[in-house]
Amino acid sequence: MKSTFLALRKATKKMVQTDTELENNFESIFNYFLQKSLTMNKNKKICPFLSTHFKG
16 A cells, blocks of 8 residues: 555656646646656556547
C-alpha cells in the first residue's frame, strides 16, 4: 500500500513539473504524457490499448 502512495506522489510531482515546463498548455501536457505512454508501451510496460488506438 505504501509503495502505491509513493508512486502516486512521484507521478503527481512529475505532472506538476511538466505542467510548469509546458506553460500550463493542456494540449501540450496531454501530448507529452501520451508520447511517454506510447514509449513505455513499446517496452511492454503498459496496456497494448494505447498502441492500437493512438499512433505516435
